[in-house]
Amino acid sequence: MGCIFWLLATPFHQEKKKVTLLMAAALLEGASIGPLVELAIEFDPSILVSAFVGCSLAFGCFSGAAMVARRREYLYLGGLLSSGLSILLWLHFASSIFGGSMALFKFELYFGLLVFVGYIVVDTQDIIEKAHLGDLDYVNHSLTLFTDFVAVFVRVLIIMLKNASEKEEKKKKKRRN
Template sequence: MDAFTSFFDSRNRWNYDTLKNFRLISPIVQNHLKKVYFTLCFAVVAAAVGAYLHVLLNVGGFLTTVACVGSSVWLLSTSPSEEKKRVTLLMAASLFQGASIGPLIDLAIQIEPSLIFSAFVATSLAFACFSGAALVARRREYLYLGGLLSSGLSILLWLHFASSIFGGSTALFKFELYFGLLLFVGYIIVDTQEIVERAHLGDLDYVKHALTLFTDLVAVFVRILVIMMKNSAERNEKKKKRRD
């Protein structure tokens, strides 16, 4: 998510004139995007392995979350020249992230195993559509949304903080869930265009860019899965009431 804070950073030298520049994506940037999405696919596989390990061995929890954050910070602090090390750190962070959401996946299996596949398909379609829309759109067309999304994320964090202290209602939970989903779908669009712009400016760090998109992908997947679980539980309750 560092793309949005850096969007307004003067070091990027972006002004009104650069925002009007809508050149086509160059072959170098296209090749960079291929590396980003290819690496992202492997990160998703590593996350799936981590989730599977939790289902088998119950390894996911606070420690894997800390390990995921630590691996990500280590990756971002490592020189881009150490490519193999950074890719390894990305796979480790993805593995730990998968294990961290393992309890949620385990709960989904108990409710209805097909929900996991449905949530994954829905997430993949949403990611492909919105990331693709960002690529085919005019350059920098959606970058202005970065500030709005950052403000929305701050509102979401404050709401979550307030509900954890004062207690939350069902309506507030639904709002946080759907509003959070909307925010991270927006992040997919803005992050994709931010990656393209950084690549045009010479930043070809595909590992860091894959980590950014992976973070968005996981956030969307978790929220879609929770929504599906909630809807499935409500349907099951209605069926039980009808039987009684």
């Protein structure tokens, strides 16, 4: 978070510093999801590749849809998505305090995926609109889209790992019987 705030506070003309901070933020983000990636590799490496390809396709499709849509058509969704993010935050706090259930976990997972896919569309249109108004700070815009991509990737990877784990459990049950 420190690298991200430092990046956002750095002036536009210090381009090398901003790119360095973006790379540091990406490195630290990668380190934070490293254990999840390691789990996926240990379980089945093809899940990691499938999650990355699926996430990349979704990112490309939703970003492309935002690019070809009429100007500012999806920006109004930002308020709804922010409300959805707030709901996710409060649900996470509630499940931490009161103990979570599997149903609540699944809701957070799928609802979070929906929210962050929506953010891909809104952030792409927001970047296009800012560019029309003269804000050409591509480093900050890259950070925004990178954050969206990672949020979607993590959720897709968790869903795929959970599904593969459930299939494995079913196979083990059949073998026992």
